[in-house]
Amino acid sequence: MLAVTLTVASTVFILITDAEMIAEWSGVALVPMREPNAGSLLLAGVMTMSVMLRRRWPFVLLLAVAVPQFALDMLHFNAGLASLAAAILLYTVAAYRGLALSVVGAVYTLLGYLLTVALANERFGWADHVVVVALVTLCWVLGRSVRLRRAYLDELVDRADRLERAREADTRAARAEERSRIARELHDVVAHHVSVMTVQAAAARKMLYKDLQVAEDALLAIEQMGRTAMAEMRNIVGVLRTDGPAERGPQPGMHDLPSLVEQMREAGLRTQLWLEGEQLDLPPGIDLAAYRLVQEALTNSLRHAGPTARAWVTVRQDPGELTVHVEDDGRGPDQRQPGTVPERSHGAGHGTSHGMGQGMGQGRTGHGPGRGKGHGLVGIKERVALYGGVLRIGPRQGGGFEVRAQFPLKDRP
Incomplete structure (x- = not known):
């Protein structure tokens, strides 16, 4: 769309303007221009249509458009908006290629301008030269700024991806640590209570036909120990059943040592x-x-x-x-x-x-x-x-x- 728009505008500009009108607008005395013909319009169209491929070969096209530009200037044909196409190509080189190529492109553009001015016998003042150099520099600076900002944004995206991967790794590590903690807690609860229940069951079996009261006390201790173990395991396993923060019951601590010692005494x-x-x-x-x-x-x-x-x-x-x-x-x-x-x-x-x-x-x-x-x-x-x-x-x-x-x-x- 940009190439077609620029080509149509350039062709219309060539057809409706002449050297006198351009001299009146710019205040520069130009060599009389020839009337446009099919060849000059074709060369001018090639220059503007080259913008269509600027994302694929910007540096090559920047070098190539200088040839028809130089030919039109030497033959004193109106090139229309071809200079604007060259400026767009220079911006693209600065925005999508490395620093070295962009500098070469800017220097090449300035040298082509100076060569054209020297050979075409155009009478430009120093102010005109300064304006051209400023426009070339502006295109180059804009292109480099866009490239640097794009690189900065890409770095931010890459950093965000790295942080996301690190966060996922931390989450996996935290889950593994939590599973290890739960495994330790379950082992401690099950091993302790099952050991006590086993001893009590053995005592109840031995005393079943000798002293029913002792056997009943042992069975009652087994029942209480089983309920305690189930309650503790429910509190621990409950962590695995919640998507959000788990509602954990109070964990045992050193204040529970008297109860633990009493359990061991009852177990023998x-x-x-x-x-x-x-x-x-x-x-x-x-x-x-x-x-x-x-x-x-x-x-x-x-x-x-x-x-x-x-x-x-x-x-x-x-x-x-x-x-x-x-x-x-x-x-x-x-x-x-x-x-x-x-x-x-x-x-x-x-x-x-x-x-x-x-x-x-x-x-x-x-x-x-x-x-x-x-x-x-x-x-x-x-x-x-x-x-x-x-x-x-x-x-x-x-x-x-x-x-x-x-x-x-x-x-x-």
Whole structure:
């Protein structure tokens, strides 16, 4: 459309104007022009119609249109609006090609103008030359500005795409972390409650024909434990069933330790609890991690320590540290492996504690050979490492087993 419009306007301009009219408009004395003929109109039309292909070959067309322009000027034919076509091509080169080609195009245009003026004997003043140079510079500057702005917008779009991909990656990572957290919570809840229910069921089976009251109490404890487990699992799994923010119930914490100890006593593990230091509110994450650590340690003692074992839970709060110590004196059915040395694991930031699995699997005195392969121990390791804590799991002096964790309380005064 631009090429056709420019060609029609240029042809009309050539047919209705002559040298005298142009000299009167411009104030420049021009060499008398010849009457237009089919050849001159064809050359002028080729120049203006070249604009149609300016997006594909702008630099080549800019070089090419100078030939008919020079021929028309040398033969003193009216070129019409061909100069406007050259200006459009120069703008296109600056807007769609690199800096080097655009500079070459601008210099080529100026040199072609100077050559035409020198050979055509046209009497132009300095003001006329300045106007031509200013128009060429303006076309070049406009084209470069458009190119730079287009590149800036493309960079913004690309940056937005990168940010979107990064956001999606962060979302996937957050979902994976949430699934891992839910898996740990479900394991802790199921492992603890099912272990207690198994012990209670075994007691009920043994006492079923000896003491019905004891068997009934054990069955009642199993029922209560099952309801508690279902309630906790519903709260955890509820996170997966909501598209928006989940309405989570209150998570267990260190304030629930007396109830946990009482459950273990009812299950047959003689457990004692000591609270030392100033019992202040803990950060939610550390509060839950410490509770799950005690729960997992007591569950393992209930499973492996033996029917006559005792367990002790010591929780001490200092101004900058929380220490949780769970130990038992059980020996279990197996004998201690010689040469076993407990290991320590240090968690810092989001790191892992590599000594955790080995200390739990080999250092346990008679608590079963597969102790280090459970997911609960991995969960303890991850929880302690997540909050920069120090974890020790291994045999206890004098027999038995112990789990000791130290959590830094950075936000405490």
